Amino acid sequence: MINNESILNVCRAFGIDGRLTKTKPLTDGHINTTICAVFETDEGVKKYLVQKINTNVFKNPDALMNNIVNVTHFLRKKIRASGGDPERETLHFLKTSDGGLYFKDENGCWRIYRFIDDSYTYNMIDSIEVFCNAGESFGKFQKLLNDYPSETLLETIPDFHNTPKRIENLEASAKADVCARKAGVQKEIDFALARKDKAGLALELCENGEIPLRVTHNDTKLNNILFDSQSHKGICVIDLDTIMPGLSLYDFGDAIRFGAKTAEEDEADLSKVSVSLELYEAYTRGYLSSCAAALTKAEVDSLAYSAFLMTYECGVRFLTDYLDGDVYFKTAYPEHNLVRARNQFKMVEEIEKNLDEMKRITKRIYKEIIQNS
Ligand code: ADP
Ligand code: GN1
Ligand code: MG
Numbered sequence: 001m002i003n004n005e006s007i008l009n010v011c012r013a014f015g016i017d018g019r020l021t022k023t024k025p026l027t028d029g030h031i032n033t034t035i036c037a038v039f040e041t042d043e044g045v046k047k048y049l050v051q052k053i054n055t056n057v058f059k060n061p062d063a064l065m066n067n068i069v070n071v072t073h074f075l076r077k078k079i080r081a082s083g084g085d086p087e088r089e090t091l092h093f094l095k096t097s098d099g100g101l102y103f104k105d106e107n108g109c110w111r112i113y114r115f116i117d118d119s120y121t122y123n124m125i126d127s128i129e130v131f132c133n134a135g136e137s138f139g140k141f142q143k144l145l146n147d148y149p150s151e152t153l154l155e156t157i158p159d160f161h162n163t164p165k166r167i168e169n170l171e172a173s174a175k176a177d178v179c180a181r182k183a184g185v186q187k188e189i190d191f192a193l194a195r196k197d198k199a200g201l202a203l204e205l206c207e208n209g210e211i212p213l214r215v216t217h218n219d220t221k222l223n224n225i226l227f228d229s230q231s232h233k234g235i236c237v238i239d240l241d242t243i244m245p246g247l248s249l250y251d252f253g254d255a256i257r258f259g260a261k262t263a264e265e266d267e268a269d270l271s272k273v274s275v276s277l278e279l280y281e282a283y284t285r286g287y288l289s290s291c292a293a294a295l296t297k298a299e300v301d302s303l304a305y306s307a308f309l310m311t312y313e314c315g316v317r318f319l320t321d322y323l324d325g326d327v328y329f330k331t332a333y334p335e336h337n338l339v340r341a342r343n344q345f346k347m348v349e350e351i352e353k354n355l356d357e358m359k360r361i362t363k364r365i366y367k368e369i370i371q372n373s
Pocket of ligand 1: 026027028029030031032033034049091113114115116117119121223224226238239240
């Protein structure tokens with residue numbers, strides 16, 4: 001059982017002393033179990049981010065922790081060299097007293113990192129400027145990792161953004177129908193399968209050598225950026241578990257999927273769910289202002305399509321998990337994954353309707369940025 005005593009025990013294993021005065025669950029993420037732990041020490045109040053790694057999702061916690069410790073080390077050096085503040089601009093993982101990268105107890109595998117104070121996250125955008133800042137942050141992150149040796153990264157989740165494979169998984173789950181939920185979601189399954197021919201385009205571009213394999217974040221949800229409470233700028237990209245070789249399209253598309261929307265990811269009233277072209281434009285501007293020069297023409301040409309792809313893929317994943325009995329994503333109620341899947345599929349329809357306009361916007365902004373650089 002996870003309680004204050006077990007959390008304290010984890011913290012002690014990482015050599016943290018002082019008096020544990022408060023614990024607070026942070027529930028933004030769908031994967032790990034995250035708690036903020038506050039200690040009173042002789043040197044004042046200290047906050048830590050205590051996180052149980054979801055080992056159902058990340059089967060190899062050693063490889064996972066090696067990846068992110070190496071990546072944060074690499075980022076820290078670059079941030080320091082460019083005059084930034086490595087303490088606030090990247091995550092800092094603690095080692096256990098005997099030098100380990102995580103600690104195992106009866107609840108699972110735990111890691112601890114420094115809590116970045118005076119920061120906040122968003123689940124919904126409340127201003128155009130914020131989303132432009134988010135684009136800048138992920139664009140900068142992409143640029144910082146441009147020369148990271150990708151061959152040293154272990155794939156923490158194989159085929160993570162292999163959309164055709166995700167569709168095969170959906171078909172297999174529908175066939176197995178372990179929870180007898182298939183009959184109630186035939187419409188959604190048909191929706192997904194009707195777009196099957198559009199699922200492999202990004203991978204094809206990569207296989208044909210038209211777009212490069214890069215080191216990417218792969219989970220660029222808005223709530224994976226910490227914003228500074230003073231400057232309101234994106235300061236730190238977090239949730240580094242899925243940093244792997246991937247396509248820039250995955251990171252751009254997923255950020256649009258989650259951010260350029262008019263309602264929460266689990267809004268059940270589909271009449272509220274749409275893509276915001278204003279937000280699309282703002283993110284594209286921020287993103288391209290950070291990394292346009294590093295992208296190839298074929299990547300830029302496919303950015304709008306990537307919003308379709310990642311939204312479609314995410315809907316397929318939610319639907320698959322619903323059919324499987326909610327074994328992957330955290331859910332708050334029995335139909336939660338289905339509500340999320342329907343929401344994503346509504347977004348897919350909206351993106352399809354607006355795709356040409358999204359392409360025009362991307363082209364215009366890219367041209368502006370390249371001309372002014
Ligand atoms: P998950 O993989 O489950 O999405 P995250 O690593 O994204 O977990 O963490 C969940 C939430 O915890 C984040 O959305 C953010 O609100 C908060 N958080 C994570 N790391 C930090 C940190 N170092 N400092 C402050 N808040 C953090
Ligand atoms: C998960 O961990 P979190 O909440 O940032 C998921 C993403 C999905 C997202 C949908 C490792 O992201 O791939 O796009 O939920 N992360 C993993 O909201 O599967
Ligand atoms: Mg997260």
